[in-house]
């Protein structure tokens with residue numbers, strides 16, 4: 001063997017994959033050996049080649065987290081603007097009237113992506129699916145980061161337009177949408193051909209309500225002919241839900257079922273407002289079964305929506321119905337572990353029970369659930385033969401002490417603070433809490449000016465002509 005082998009020697013705790021039981025299990029005092037080729041061994045007393053040894057006392061080795069829904073394009077500079085606003089007539093959602101006004105310019109795209117990738121890695125993520133408009137450095141930055149990347153260039157035929165502060169309208173331009181679709185197809189082929197072998201493309205009609213049925217069917221057909229995943233935002237807001245009802249009388253899963261596009265290669269972003277959700281007018285419960293029986297996956301991103309007072313009802317209920325659910329961060333803070341904590345809490349609040357979901361099931365969703373959504377049996381698990389995508393957790397961090405159950409401490413208390421090292425394909429992408437391959441600090445320094453420029457454009461583009469002080473009033477008055 002010519003590969004350099006790293007061994008975590010006698011890790012205090014290891015989250016290992018039990019192939020027979022098809023579940024994660026805890027091991028104590030196990031060795032974890034890996035190289036660029038993958039995980040070589042997980043178990044007691046490894047005897048083989050060892051070029052680098054890491055002392056495992058005070059360490060938990062766990063599989064890297066799989067984030068199946070995030071946006072690098074503009075979200076890092078949307079921070080701090082619209083957390084306290086929403087459109088009352090659109091169920092309090094801030095997406096159409098506010099968030100859609102913030103776009104990073106070409107100069108800010110690389111900084112936004114760098115910050116997102118860095119924050120994800122620092123919270124234990126080793127695989128991510130990024131839905132964005134292709135910027136010139138999108139592919140090269142993803143490759144340089146060392147992360148396993150699924151790049152999904154979004155395209156759509158309709159733009160959202162707000163009429164006053166109460167009505168969402170759609171401005172259709174099919175020709176332009178088809179042009180973007182063509183560009184997306186070219187981009188995903190370029191991504192898939194990248195020599196790193198860590199990058200794949202995903203076909204992404206942006207939103208179910210901004211693409212024609214024909215475009216969705218064409219895109220899904222193309223993805224299937226090329227063996228690619230498909231992701232679409234669906235059932236993400238009540239405004240979308242009501243628009244689909246107005247157009248077809250269907251919920252998002254019902255419409256996608258009629259179009260013949262549900263399936264194990266389809267990942268639906270958010271999937272909150274299904275027929276059983278208490279905010280909808282439906283009095284049926286068919287949608288979860290539609291998703292479960294077709295094998296369609298849901299990308300659950302609780303934080304962005306919980307900030308606006310919304311959540312799916314409930315994550316536990318989706319899992320009990322047999323729906324495959326993975327976790328995504330969607331927007332900032334791009335902290336996968338905090339996202340997982342909020343997923344667990346939202347599930348118990350909306351399910352009105354501590355028994356709605358347990359920590360182990362949530363951890364499985366964030367690893368195995370995401371891996372299944374991406375069609376991968378070789379990530380999200382620590383087992384011989386899997387990719388060497390893993391995170392080392394510092395059990396000596398104050399927020400991890402005392403240790404009875406390290407995953408509970410990590411998810412309920414410590415989050416990213418306890419993530420020490422992160423490896424993808426056996427190579428460190430985070431070492432001693434520092435991002436290895438990207439200039440995180442430099443990118444963070446660019447955010448302030450990038451946000452100022454974006455805010456000036458938002459003031460210019462706001463259909464109601466509001467100044468920033470009215471669009472995004474500060475949370476406290478400024479003392480004069």
Ligand SMILES: [Zn+2]
Pocket residue numbers: 069070071233269330
């Ligand atoms: Zn999204």
